[in-house]
Amino acid sequence: xxxxxxxxxxxxxxxxxxxxxxxxxxxxxxxxxxxxxxxxxxxxxxxxxxxxxxxxxxxxxxxxxxxxxxxxxxxxxxxxxxxxxxxxxxxxxxxxxxxxxxxxxxxxxxxxxxxxxxxxxxxxxxxxxxxxxxxxxxxxxxxxxxxxxxxxxxxxxxxxxxxxxxxxxxxxxxxxxxxxxxxxxxxxxxxxxxxxxxxxxxxxxxxxxxxxxxxxxxxxxxxxxxxxxxxxxxxxxxxxxxxxxxxxxxxxxxxxxxxxxxxxxxxxxxxxxxxxxxxxxxxxxxxxxxxxxxxxxxxxxxxxxxxxxxxxxxxxxxxxxxxxxxxxxxxxxxxxxxxxxxxxxxxxxxxxxxxxxxxxxxxxxxxxxxxxxxxxxxxxxxxxxxxxxxxxxxxxxxxxxxxxxxxxxxxxxxxxxxxxxxxxxxxxxxxxxxxxxxxxxxxxxxxxxxxxxxxx
Amino acid sequence: xxxxxxxxxxxxxxxxxxxxxxxxxxxxxxxxxxxxxxxxxxxxxxxxxxxxxxxxxxxxxxxxxxxxxxxxxxxxxxxxxxxxxxxxxxxxxxxxxxxxxxxxxxxxxxxxxxxxxxxxxxxxxxxxxxxxxxxxxxxxxxxxxxxxxxxxxxxxxxxxxxxxxxxxxxxxxxxxxxxxxxxxxxxxxxxxxxxxxxxxxxxxxxxxxxxxxxxxxxxxxxxxxxxxxxxxxxxxxxxxxxxxxxxxxxxxxxxxxxxxxxxxxxxxxxxxxxxxxxxxxxxxxxxxxxxxxxxxxxxxxxxxxxxxxxxxxxxxxxxxxxxxxxxxxxxxxxxxxxxxxxxxxxxxxxxxxxxxxxxxxxxxxxxxxxxxxxxxxxxxxxxxxxxxxxxxxxxxxxxxxxxxxxxxxxxxxxxxxxxxxxxxxxxxxxxxxxxxxxxxxxxxxxxxxxxxxxxx
Numbered sequence: 001x002x003x004x005x006x007x008x009x010x011x012x013x014x015x016x017x018x019x020x021x022x023x024x025x026x027x028x029x030x031x032x033x034x035x036x037x038x039x040x041x042x043x044x045x046x047x048x049x050x051x052x053x054x055x056x057x058x059x060x061x062x063x064x065x066x067x068x069x070x071x072x073x074x075x076x077x078x079x080x081x082x083x084x085x086x087x088x089x090x091x092x093x094x095x096x097x098x099x100x101x102x103x104x105x106x107x108x109x110x111x112x113x114x115x116x117x118x119x120x121x122x123x124x125x126x127x128x129x130x131x132x133x134x135x136x137x138x139x140x141x142x143x144x145x146x147x148x149x150x151x152x153x154x155x156x157x158x159x160x161x162x163x164x165x166x167x168x169x170x171x172x173x174x175x176x177x178x179x180x181x182x183x184x185x186x187x188x189x190x191x192x193x194x195x196x197x198x199x200x201x202x203x204x205x206x207x208x209x210x211x212x213x214x215x216x217x218x219x220x221x222x223x224x225x226x227x228x229x230x231x232x233x234x235x236x237x238x239x240x241x242x243x244x245x246x247x248x249x250x251x252x253x254x255x256x257x258x259x260x261x262x263x264x265x266x267x268x269x270x271x272x273x274x275x276x277x278x279x280x281x282x283x284x285x286x287x288x289x290x291x292x293x294x295x296x297x298x299x300x301x302x303x304x305x306x307x308x309x310x311x312x313x314x315x316x317x318x319x320x321x322x323x324x325x326x327x328x329x330x331x332x333x334x335x336x337x338x339x340x341x342x343x344x345x346x347x348x349x350x351x352x353x354x355x356x357x358x359x360x361x362x363x364x365x366x367x368x369x370x371x372x373x374x375x376x377x378x379x380x381x382x383x384x385x386x387x388x389x390x391x392x393x394x395x396x397x398x399x400x401x402x403x404x405x406x407x408x409x410x411x412x413x414x415x416x417x418x419x420x421x422x423x424x425x426x427x428x429x430x431x432x433x434x435x436x437x438x439x440x441x442x443x444x445x446x447x448x449x450x451x452x453x454x455x456x
Numbered sequence: 457x458x459x460x461x462x463x464x465x466x467x468x469x470x471x472x473x474x475x476x477x478x479x480x481x482x483x484x485x486x487x488x489x490x491x492x493x494x495x496x497x498x499x500x501x502x503x504x505x506x507x508x509x510x511x512x513x514x515x516x517x518x519x520x521x522x523x524x525x526x527x528x529x530x531x532x533x534x535x536x537x538x539x540x541x542x543x544x545x546x547x548x549x550x551x552x553x554x555x556x557x558x559x560x561x562x563x564x565x566x567x568x569x570x571x572x573x574x575x576x577x578x579x580x581x582x583x584x585x586x587x588x589x590x591x592x593x594x595x596x597x598x599x600x601x602x603x604x605x606x607x608x609x610x611x612x613x614x615x616x617x618x619x620x621x622x623x624x625x626x627x628x629x630x631x632x633x634x635x636x637x638x639x640x641x642x643x644x645x646x647x648x649x650x651x652x653x654x655x656x657x658x659x660x661x662x663x664x665x666x667x668x669x670x671x672x673x674x675x676x677x678x679x680x681x682x683x684x685x686x687x688x689x690x691x692x693x694x695x696x697x698x699x700x701x702x703x704x705x706x707x708x709x710x711x712x713x714x715x716x717x718x719x720x721x722x723x724x725x726x727x728x729x730x731x732x733x734x735x736x737x738x739x740x741x742x743x744x745x746x747x748x749x750x751x752x753x754x755x756x757x758x759x760x761x762x763x764x765x766x767x768x769x770x771x772x773x774x775x776x777x778x779x780x781x782x783x784x785x786x787x788x789x790x791x792x793x794x795x796x797x798x799x800x801x802x803x804x805x806x807x808x809x810x811x812x813x814x815x816x817x818x819x820x821x822x823x824x825x826x827x828x829x830x831x832x833x834x835x836x837x838x839x840x841x842x843x844x845x846x847x848x849x850x851x852x853x854x855x856x857x858x859x860x861x862x863x864x865x866x867x868x869x870x871x872x873x874x875x876x877x878x879x880x881x882x883x884x885x886x887x888x889x890x891x892x893x894x895x896x897x898x899x900x901x902x903x904x905x906x907x908x909x910x911x912x
Binding site: 029030031032090091093094097153154155181195197199206207208209210211212213214215216217218219220221222224225227228229231232233235275276277278279280281282283288291292295297299300301302303304305306307308309310311312313314315316317320321322323325327350351352353360361395396397398421424425426427428429 | 485486550651655669735759762764770777783807816852
C-alpha cells in the first residue's frame with residue numbers, strides 16, 4: 001500500500017494532466033459532426049496503453065467507431081482480468097448551461113469539470129494509470145486485458161459483433177468495469193446490478209404540410225396535441241406504466257432485499273434540495289431507492305414539433321416527435337419490451353394521424369454475484385483503501401455490454417465505480433472529484449492483487 | 457372595365473417583376489436576426505407608394521418596426537378609403553421543406569412560390585398597383601390612404617399606439633383590407649368575420665439541471681411528461697376545451713346562420729385529400745366550416761424539451777416548453793381568455809414542477825356588417841370582375857387590427873381577400889396564383905368606383 005501511495009504522490013500532477021489531455025477530445029459518438037475527434041481519441045488511448053506497458057495494442061476497426069485493445073500477459077497460468085471502458089462521451093448540449101466549456105477541463109474546489117470527466121474517461125483512465133503503476137513497481141500479479149470502446153453512449157451496437165468474433169483474444173476470468181457510482185466517499189459501495197434499456201423514437205404525422213392554425217385549427221388533428229395525449233397516457237394516475245405486459249416479467253424484491261436496499265444512506269430532503277424540487281415523483285408504493293434501482297421506468301428524453309424559434313408563429317404543424325427510453329430490471333427483455341411498446345403505441349394512435357416507432361438501441365439488465373472471488377477481491381480492495389467495507393447497491397443506469405459479456409464470453413462482471421450520482425453525468429457541468437480519481441488509481445492495484453491471491 | 461384591363465395588359469410584366477422585388481426582402485418580424493431586412497422593406501414600400509403617385513409618404517417610426525403611410529386626397533368632400541396591409545412575413549421554417557428558397561420568388565404552373573407571396577405582400581401590393589392604375593387613367597373617384605405595417609405577424613403591438621396618436625391623419629369612411637381568402641376563383645367570396653387570438657408560451661421546470669435518466673428516472677418528475685399531461689388535459693374526449701369559462705361568452709349561431717354557413721361549397725373528401733389525412737378532427741357536434749369559422753379553438757403551435765439532436769441521449773431534462781394559441785370568436789375577449797388560461801394552467805400544475813405562462817400577443821374577434829355601402833360596393837366590384845356574386849363566409853384567421861380600427865377610429869372594415877386556403881400561408885412553399893394577383897388589381901379600382909358612387 002505504501003508503495004502504491006508513494007508512486008501516486010510522485011506522479012500526481014502528470015496523472016491529472018494526462019486526464020485533462022484525454023478530456024480535451026470532444027469524442028461525442030451520438031453526433032456525426034464529431035466523427036474525426038472520436039477517431040483521434042481512439043488513437044490517443046492506444047498510445048497511452050502502449051506507454052503504460054501494454055503489448056499487442058490495436059485500434060480495431062468496426063462498422064462504427066473502433067475498439068482499442070491492449071494486454072499484458074505475465075503468465076498464462078495466472079488469472080486474467082478484462083478491463084472494459086469507453087472513450088466516447090454524451091453530447092454536451094445544452095451548451096449555454098456550462099459554467100466552463102465542456103471540452104476545456106477546469107478545476108473548481110477540487111473537482112474536474114468536463115464532459116466525460118466521470119463518464120467514462122476519468123474512470124477508465126484510472127485503470128490505465130493503475131496498470132502503469134503495477135508495471136513500474138513490478139506488482140502486477142495477474143494478466144490484464146483492456147477493451148476500450150467508442151460507442152457506449154449510443155448503445156455499443158458494434159461491440160457485440162467484435163466480442164463474438166474475438167472470443168479467444170478476450171478470454172479472461174472476470175470483467176472489471178469502472179463506469180458506475182458510489183454512495184459517497186464516506187460510504188463506499190459496490191453495485192450488484194444494473195438496469196437494461198429500450199430506447200426508441202416516435203413520430204406522429206398529421207397533415208402533409210404545416211398549416212395556418214387559424215384557417216385549419218379546430219378541424220384537423222394537431223400532431224403535437226395527439227402526441228401529448230399519447231405520451232400522457234403512458235403513465236396512469238399512480239405513475240404505473242400502462243403498456244400492456246410491461247411488468248409481466250418483473251420479479252418483486254423479497255422483504256429482506258427491500259429492507260437491505262432501503263438501509264442504504266439516503267436523505268430525502270438533501271436529495272430534493274440538490275435538485276431544487278418541492279416534491280419527488282414516481283411509482284406509487286415504492287421508495288426512491290426502489291424506484292431508481294429495482295423498478296422499470298419510462299422517460300421522455302426529448303420532444304419537438306412545430307415552431308420552436310423566437311416569437312410567435314401560428315402554425316398547425318405537420319408532425320411531432322419524441323425520444324422515449326425505458327429502463328428495465330432483471331428478467332425483463334429489451335427486445336420484448338421494445339415490441340410491447342411499439343404495438344401499444346401504434347394501437348393507441350387515432351385514425352387522424354400516422355405513427356412510426358423506430359427502435360434506437362437496447363441493453364439487457366444484469367445482476368452481479370456477490371459471492372464470487374472477484375466480488376470478494378473488490379470488497380477487500382475498497383475496505384483497505386477506504387478503511388470501510390462497501391455497501392452493496394443496485395444501479396439505475398445501464399451498461400448494455402455487461403449482459404453481452406455473460407452471454408458471449410460466459411464472464412461475470414465486477415462494477416467498481418468511483419463516481420457520484422451528483423457528478424451530473426449526461427448533464428451540463430459534468431464533474432469528477434480529483435480525490436476520487438486518485439482513490440481509484442490507489443484501489444485498483446489492490447483489486448488485482450487480491451484477485452490473484454484469492455484465485456490461487 | 458376595358459380601360460382597367462388594357463392598362464393591366466400593358467403593364468403585366470412590370471407588375472409581376474415589382475412584386476418579385478418586394479418578395480425578395482426577408483422581412484421576418486418574429487426573428488431579430490432579420491431586423492435590417494424588415495427596415496429595408498419599409499423604405500422600399502414607401503418608395504413604391506411615391507412612384508404610384510401618393511403624397512405625404514412617410515416611414516413612421518414606432519417602438520418596433522415602422523409603419524408606412526401615404527395618401528392621395530383628391531377632394532376632401534369625397535369619401536375616403538383607408539387601405540391597410542402588412543409588409544412583414546412569417547418565419548420560413550422549416551426551411552428544408554421548401555422546394556425553392558422562400559425569398560427567391562419562383563413561378564411554377566402559374567403560381568408564385570415565396571414567403572409572403574399571399575400573406576400579405578402579394579395582396580397589399582395589388583392595392584399599390586390598383587392605385588397607380590387609377591392615377592394613370594385618371595379614374596380615382598375617392599380619397600385614398602395607405603397604412604402598411606411591419607408587425608402583423610407578431611401581434612401588431614405598436615400599431616394600436618400609432619392609431620391612437622394619429623386619429624386625424626387616419627380619418628376615413630371605411631377600412632379596406634386584402635389579407636384573407638376566397639373559397640375559389642370559381643366561387644368568389646367575401647369574409648364577414650374574423651376570429652380573435654390569444655397567444656402564449658408555457659414553461660414547465662422540474663429539476664435544476666438535466667439529469668441522467670437512469671440514475672434519476674422514475675424518482676423525479678420529468679417536465680416533458682408533466683407538460684404532455686397538462687396539454688393533453690386541455691381538450692376533453694369530445695375535443696371541447698377544458699379551460700373553465702372558456703366558452704362563457706361564445707354566442708351560438710342561429711339555425712339560419714348555421715345553414716347559410718354550411719351552404720358554402722365544401723367537399724370533405726377533397727379537403728382530406730389535399731391534406732392527406734384519413735380522418736378529420738374537431739369539436740363534437742360542429743361541422744368543419746363551423747369549427748374553423750365560428751368556434752373558438754386551442755392549438756399547440758410548438759413544443760420542445762430535452763435532447764432533440766441526432767441519435768440517443770438518456771437525459772431527464774430540467775424543463776420543457778410549448779407555444780399555445782387560442783382563436784376567439786365574437787364576444788370573447790382576448791385579455792379575459794388569456795387570464796382564464798393562465799389561471800387554469802397554473803392551477804393544474806403538480807407540486808413537483810414550477811410553471812410559467814407568458815402571454816405573447818392577442819387580438820379581438822370581429823364581425824363585419826353586410827348591409828354597409830362599402831360591403832355593397834365590394835359585392836358589386838367582385839360580381840363585375842368575376843361575373844358572379846360573392847358568397848359571404850367567416851374566416852378562421854385573425855387580423856387583430858380590425859377590432860382596433862373599430863374601437864379607436866370608429867371605422868368598419870371590408871375584408872376583400874383574393875388568396876386561397878390552399879396558398880400554404882405560414883407554411884413551407886407559400887404561393888399566390890398570378891391569376892389572383894391580376895384579378896385583384898382589376899377588381900380593386902371597381903370597389904373604389906362603386907364606393908364613391910354609392911356614397912353620393
